[in-house]
Amino acid sequence: MSDINDKVASRICNNLLDNIFKICKDDNSLKFFRKDFQSRTIWLHILKAHFAKETLNIEQLARSIATTSTISKPTLRLILDNALHKGFLKFVKSKKDLRSVNIELEDITIKEFKDWCIERSKWFKI
Secondary structure, eight states, rough: OOOOOOHHHHHHHHHHHHHHHHHHOOOSSSHTTTSHHHHHHHHHHHHHHHTOOOOHHHHHHHHHEEEEOOOOOHHHHHHHHHHHHHSSSSEEEESTTTOEEEEEOOHHHHHHHHHHHHHHHHHHOO
């Protein structure tokens, strides 16, 4: 692993702060899901499943975040319902198990995340 000098670390810190200020001005999925640790963890698990082309239901999500977060199921459901209301994700009835509801991201959430990744990649030369 290479060392990062103070100038590079300072530039990254300034870019991250600028990004926080920019995102706080907007009403988008990045702001919504990055507002706290629990929301961010939920967001990343849903994104991970999406990009792996896996289905993810609420029960699976609750189990997968249990190792990193002490979120209750009602709180999880509230965050998901609020994201649904804002148009960042949708619930789709499972075709395999009619009692189950899968979580899918809306196109805007995917686009905002990919745009955010492109911006980050410029900082870190990914």
